[in-house]
Amino acid sequence: MxxxxxxxxxxxxxxxxxxxxxxxxxxxxxxxxxxxxxxxxxxxxxxxxxxxxxxxxxxxxxxxxxxxxxxxxxxxxxxxxxxxxxxxxxxxxxxxxxxxxxxxxxxxxxxxxxxxxxxxxxxxxxIYTHSPEYLLDIGPNYYRQRSEVEALGMKVGECNLQKIYYFSAPTEESYLSDIASCPVYKADGELSGNITVEINHTPANLGYSERLVNFYAI
Structure with missing residues (x-):
């Protein structure tokens, strides 16, 4: 079905x-x-x-x-x-x-x-979603990475979404996709690193999907 x-x-x-x-x-x-x-x-x-x-x-x-x-x-x-x-x-x-x-x-x-x-x-x-924001709510790879850092006693903060363009001068035609950076904090509140979610945009179905998810410690 x-x-x-x-x-x-x-x-x-x-x-x-x-x-x-x-x-x-x-x-x-x-x-x-x-x-x-x-x-x-x-x-x-x-x-x-x-x-x-x-x-x-x-x-x-x-x-x-x-x-x-x-x-x-x-x-x-x-x-x-x-x-x-x-x-x-x-x-x-x-x-x-x-x-x-x-x-x-x-x-x-x-x-x-x-x-x-x-x-x-x-x-x-x-997994394709209508918006990059919703992908952060349902993305399996993001939630797997999030769960792994939380299991270490750390906390994930609010993600910051930014658009990516082909060229330095943003135009509708040059729009590529989005990238999310989610700060990760230690138990004492000190910044530990970031979870980065690279997001694909598929014009054919106007959908967004996970491209690459990583945790970068600082």
């Missing part, structure tokens, strides 16, 4: 652990609390990491704003979604993306939230 997501041509399939139910009931006072317990008990992110995947972010999508007393638990109250990526051997290779979901129910009787089931959507794709 072929899908297109933000200029990304992908092949999608449910992962082997899709719709996996849990024998242990996890409850909490909020969807966030349920998710924290679920992660602690099932080590989802750690398992992804062992398989080479890096966590980008997690968010909560509320599915039901109004809960009636006569409504059962069949329809989830909210859903946690986390995005993971695994880059190919080189920046020109296809990458893997996993959108992991956890459905959360709400019990009117007990007035608490309950973890129901998890499932994941697995995509293999060449």
């Amino acid at each position: 072929k899908k297109t997501i933000a200029l990304v041509s992908v092949t999608a399939c449910l992962s082997p652990f899709a719709y996996a139910d849990n024998s242990n009931v996890i409850t909490g006072e909020s969807p966030e609390g349920v998710y924290v317990q679920y992660q602690s008990m099932n080590q989802v992110t750690e398992s992804m990491k062992q398989d080479g995947f890096t966590l980008h972010r997690c968010g909560i999508n509320t599915l039901r704003n109004n809960i009636q007393a006569n409504q059962g638990l069949e329809v989830p109250h909210s859903q946690i979604q986390c995005v993971y990526s695994k880059p190919g051997q080189s920046t020109s290779d296809e990458s893997e993306l996993i959108y992991w979901h956890l459905n959360i129910l709400y019990s009117m009787e007990n007035e608490n939230f309950i973890a129901e089931s998890e499932f994941a959507e697995h995509y293999t794709s060449e």
